[in-house]
Amino acid sequence: GDSVTQMEGPVTLSEEAFLTINCTYTATGYPSLFWYVQYPGEGLQLLLKATKADDKGSNKGFEATYRKETTSFHLEKGSVQVSDSAVYFCALSRNTGGFKTIFGAGTRLFVKA
Amino acid sequence: EAQVTQNPRYLITVTGKKLTVTCSQNMNHEYMSWYRQDPGLGLRQIYYSMNVEVTDKGDVPEGYKVSRKEKRNFPLILESPSPNQTSLYFCASSLVGFNSPLHFGNGTRLTVT
Numbered sequence: 446g447d448s449v450t451q452m453e454g455p456v457t458l459s460e461e462a463f464l465t466i467n468c469t470y471t472a473t474g475y476p477s478l479f480w481y482v483q484y485p486g487e488g489l490q491l492l493l494k495a496t497k498a499d500d501k502g503s504n505k506g507f508e509a510t511y512r513k514e515t516t517s518f519h520l521e522k523g524s525v526q527v528s529d530s531a532v533y534f535c536a537l538s539r540n541t542g543g544f545k546t547i548f549g550a551g552t553r554l555f556v557k558a
Numbered sequence: 559e560a561q562v563t564q565n566p567r568y569l570i571t572v573t574g575k576k577l578t579v580t581c582s583q584n585m586n587h588e589y590m591s592w593y594r595q596d597p598g599l600g601l602r603q604i605y606y607s608m609n610v611e612v613t614d615k616g617d618v619p620e621g622y623k624v625s626r627k628e629k630r631n632f633p634l635i636l637e638s639p640s641p642n643q644t645s646l647y648f649c650a651s652s653l654v655g656f657n658s659p660l661h662f663g664n665g666t667r668l669t670v671t
Contacts, residue, residue, distance in 0.1 A: 449600075477657045488562070488648055488662030489601075496657050534600065538656040545616075546591075546660060550600040 447472040451535050451549035458525055459557050466520040466552050468509075468535035476539035478502075478511055478518040483532040483551070492520075492533070530556045560585045564649050564663035571639055572671055579634045579666045581649030587661070588654045590632040591616070592624065594645040595665075601648065607632055608654060639670045 452467040470476065477496045481489040493502030498513035507522045518535060535549040562583045571577055583590065591606035593616075603616030607626040621643055623635040632651075636643060646667050650660040 479659060481660075486664070488650075488664045489660070490662065491659040494657075494659060540656050545603065545606075548593075548600040550598055 447476070447537060447539070447545075447547045449535050449537055449547050449549035451533075451552050453550075453552070454532075455553040455555055457555045457557065460527055461524045462556075464520070464522040464525045464529075464554070466533055466535075466554070468518045468520065468549060470516050470518065470535075470537050472516075472537055472539055472547075474539055475513075476537040478509070479536040479538065479546075480507070480509055480518070480520050481534040481536060481548075483534065485531070489534060525554070525556045527556045527558050530554055560661070562649055562651055562661050562663040564647075564666050566666060567664065568667050570669045570671065573640055574638050577636050577639060577668075579636075579647060579649075579668070581632045581634065581663060582630050583632075583649075583651040583661070584630065585651060585661065586629065587651035588629070589658075590626065590649065590651045591660070592622070592632070592634050593648045593650065594618065595648060596645050604634070604647075636668075639668075641670050644668060644670050 448471045479494045480492040482492045483489045493504045495502040495511035501510045532551045532553045534551045538546040588609045592604040593601040605624040607613045649663045652658040652660045
């Protein structure tokens with residue numbers, strides 16, 4: 446069945462460091478891919494998405510490119526801030542007759558000042 | 559303001575005492591869903607609804623019930639809660655379609671003793 450695998454955390458970085466959070470997926474067909482972010486005490490909110498191969502999603506300095514050949518959707522940011530500390534979830538969704546979103550386990554990011 | 563509202567935010571109860579967690583959205587979304595979030599497991603879908611009076615099981619439906627009598631509301635019912643249902647619960651909604659991102663409530667932390 447469909448699945449999403451993320452790198453395990455926590456990831457601890459210093460402010461202004463480069464961030465990569467790896468995400469790979471298994472799915473038949475052509476899913477849409479998402480990154481969601483969860484700040485402490487809140488629900489998940491959409492960070493970015495990509496709906497077809499080679500699409501790049503971007504928001505708030507974060508980017509991820511839909512790579513069908515490697516079934517990956519890695520999240521990157523060139524210079525993290527303390528305010529980026531949160532849990533990041535990679536997810537896929539595809540048409541299954543209905544549709545369903547599958548989430549990865551989440552990666553916690555700590556950014557130190 | 560577009561939002562998904564869950565209540566209560568925190569709930570402590572005892573084994574076997576029926577409870578309901580309410581969820582309401584003001585975005586006229588057809589699709590609504592309940593998830594539970596447990597450490598290391600990401601989000602797992604409990605039930606979902608594609609429209610009024612249409613509900614279906616997700617991956618972990620045992621011990622839960624839902625109803626969708628109105629488009630905006632999607633309550634989660636635990637008829638006889640057990641300690642293994644202690645978790646963080648999220649309601650989400652979206653337009654129908656696998657390209658549509660989910661909008662989440664702020665969560666309900668349930669403890670069953």
